[in-house]
Amino acid sequence: MSESVNPKLVHYVSQLLDDPSISDCQLLQTLWSGYGQCFRFHSQQYDLSLVAKVVTPSTTPGHPKGWSNDQSHQRKLQSYAVEQYFYQHYAPMCHASVPALIAGTRHHDDFITVLEDLDAQHFRHRHTNLTVTQCEGVLNWLALFHADFIEIAPTGLWKQGAYWHLSTRQAEFEAMAEGPLKTAAKGIDEVLQQASIKTLLHGDAKVANFCFADDPREVAAVDFQYTGAGVGVIDVAYFLGSALSAQDQLHYSQQCLDVYFTALSKALTQRGYDSQPVVKQWRQLYPFACADFLRFLQGWSPVHWKINRYLTEQSQQALSLLKG
Template identity: 45%
Template sequence: MKQEYQDLILQATGASSLRVGANIQTLWSGYGQIVRLHLEGCDRPSVVVKHVKFPEEAEHPGGWSTDRSHARKVRSYQVETHWYQNYSTSQSSRIPACLAACSHGDEMLIVLEDLDVAGYDQRRTSVKDREIKSCLSWLANFHALFLGVEPEGLWPVGTYWHLQTRPDELEAMDDAQLKAAAGEIDMILNKCSFKTIVHGDAKLANFCFSRSAGDVAAVDFQYVGGGCGMKDVVYFLGSCMEERECEKRVPGLLDYYFAELKKCVKTDVDFSALEKEWRDMFAFAWTDFHRFLLGWMPGHWKINRYSKQLTKEVLHKLKHDQKTSEH
């Protein structure tokens, strides 16, 4: 790590020295890495550093290495830096504190609180009911906190699969009916009366759990931006449950999310109107993500019976509404 970056970290933390520890993960398509740094001479034993270095030749796992893909990633890291420097959440939607950030040429550095030290040292690849509810509670608190807030400096429309940023994947789709309806589905989601700021990549892997699993914190805010809260909810549920589980458990988990949301929205919000609108958006948000997957990776495990059924319902509804408007 460059000396100037080390100096920045020492200055931000008040540490007398640092030692590079484990590489936590390599960033998508080889755009850098996330490392843990051990500190001496200050009250923090460690920090986590997201070090972005734009590659000369990007390697995309799905073969989507294009100029558009590169520009989207560059923007995503700018958005994440802005998020950590300018936005804060409550204890109920915990995120790591940002201690310092800088960018220089084709490199960016974000120095974050180590959530492991803060007690969120558990990661999950599969989850029980309690852990799913902890994440839904985090999302409900997050969406309530930012309800009606303009996403200044963030993506105008959050989520990494947002249609406007994914024309190549749309073009690659085989499903002609869904392809034709993609713009309308996107418009319906974007026209929501009740908008919030969405995490934009709220998959299970981006949640850090406490030992008891009763508390969670979230990381990775590259695609944070405006939109309907249902986008985060459907993406999260789809990230941790297979089709049969979805069929069986989604209705109860949606009820839980809305009960949590109701507890934390401000009293001047017409909650019944909000709940009705967002429940109506559930199938649209799920179909929107399904549209992205069909173009991006047609063999993905999330393209399942449950997703196809919801998509069928949405397309049927759009067709019905169109006929009604013609008469």
């Protein structure tokens, strides 16, 4: 029997919206490690289809990969606070499409975030993988998002965006097998963190967090739990690894990077910002972004399907650059 929406969570949302007539509840997903549910519903009060993300952490959270500890729990709670803050304070500034916040509240470790339904805004398609051509819409979205927040301080967000950076993944680092990447991990992290030009990262830019219109060039994004400062290619490297096959990564990643940087240059120029230093610096940092993600994977799940020839080759390039 398939899981249904928890009536208690529906009641919480009903109270927040002052809407006793919530109906047509449809479970979209159970949150990672059983922290709550995300569901679609119809609000009579607003006469709209809306989406609620309700976080009510279990007292005994269970991580699918076994990484359950207090640090992980606190990181997850902070991520929900960051996401709500993003929708409240940053989403209204986005030219890249994101859902609008309808209502949000927090009580201790519980969070309710109610958003407009992207399906109702014509972003009704989801994908688990993409062709090279289909990637262009997301790469354009990332370019626009990164241009929107170029050199913006991450107030209320993560000081470092993305969920796998070294300082927050010490347990996984300790679990890594000894080798050149583990030895160089701190140096790779320092190269990325010392970049002189940063933006806000989406922070979890996997293909599953993008919603597509009938025209795949029209894209919106969700899930801003790990938004914070960083170089834009961190998002790009993570996205391409989630969307493209191993063979397409080998043959078309450079083409995809060109699409991203062309769109980024255009968006920055439209904002009166000199794009050349950004493009030059971030292109050079792309192998380091790949190596940093591989470092996380090797400690977190060393047989993960995302560990492939292309990611390994990019990481080797970063190691060579680090040696000078």
